[in-house]
Amino acid sequence: xxxxxxxxxxxxxxxxxxxxxxxxxxxxxxxxxxxxxxxxxxxxxxxxxxxxxxxxxxxxxxxxxxxxxxxxxxxxxxxxxxxxxxxxxxxxxxxxxxxxxxxxxxxxxxxxxxxxxxxxxxxxxxxxxxxxxxxxxxxxxxxxxxxxxxxxxxxxxxxxx
Numbered sequence: 001x002x003x004x005x006x007x008x009x010x011x012x013x014x015x016x017x018x019x020x021x022x023x024x025x026x027x028x029x030x031x032x033x034x035x036x037x038x039x040x041x042x043x044x045x046x047x048x049x050x051x052x053x054x055x056x057x058x059x060x061x062x063x064x065x066x067x068x069x070x071x072x073x074x075x076x077x078x079x080x081x082x083x084x085x086x087x088x089x090x091x092x093x094x095x096x097x098x099x100x101x102x103x104x105x106x107x108x109x110x111x112x113x114x115x116x117x118x119x120x121x122x123x124x125x126x127x128x129x130x131x132x133x134x135x136x137x138x139x140x141x142x143x144x145x146x147x148x149x150x151x152x153x154x155x156x157x158x159x160x161x
Contacts, residue, residue, distance in 0.1 A: 004074050004096070006134035011079075011126040016119055018079035018091060018126055021067060025080050026060040028087035028100035032111050039112040040060075043148050074098070077135070080122050083114045091123050093131055093140075104131060115150060121157045152161075 010019040021029075030033055031042070033055045070076035075096050081089035089110035096104045106127060110120045124142065131137040144151040 004077065004135040006130065007071065007077055008072075009038070009130060010079075013122050013126055015084045016122045016126070017082040017085075018123055019082070020066055020079045020131055021078060021090075022023065023041055025087055026057050027045055028058050029080075030057065030089075032087055036109075036112050037115065039115075043109075043145055043151070047062070056118045070094070071098045077104075077127075077131075079123075079127065081108075081110065081119070083111075083117075083119050085133050087111075088119065089123075091120075091127055093135075094129055096137070101139065102137050103141070103144050106154075108151075119155045124154060125146050125158060127135075 067078045077093040079091045091108040
């Protein structure tokens with residue numbers, strides 16, 4: 001397998017930008033993740049390491065390395081989310097299956113400081129448009145926990161069922 005058509009991509013709509021992560025995002029990623037522990041941790045996978053240790057610079061480098069491997073195989077399109085030029089979250093199109101199914105899942109998180117401003121619905125809409133019209137996917141699922149009302153609101157605004 002190889003990367004998907006049009007990937008890597010930078011997508012822009014107003015103040016919202018999606019682009020592949022860069023090594024230089026490490027500091028901003030860590031700052032936003034640490035500042036948003038109470039907002040994000042209830043919805044994250046349970047890991048053995050404490051929150052602060054899960055966000056060391058080497059964790060970002062390891063994440064970036066894993067992302068790049070999956071990108072090259074065409075299994076994932078991970079995006080950094082920027083709002084007004086500032087790192088504000090992440091959106092990943094992953095679990096990409098090719099063949100007749102040609103589908104993917106989307107997962108995301110956003111800085112609480114920009115939540116409620118339409119940032120994530122805009123980012124998800126841009127990613128879906130890219131997946132359907134540039135990458136050629138047929139189906140997209142958005143993976144959220146139903147009790148996460150903020151995340152559920154994103155999909156409701158976009159008309160997902």
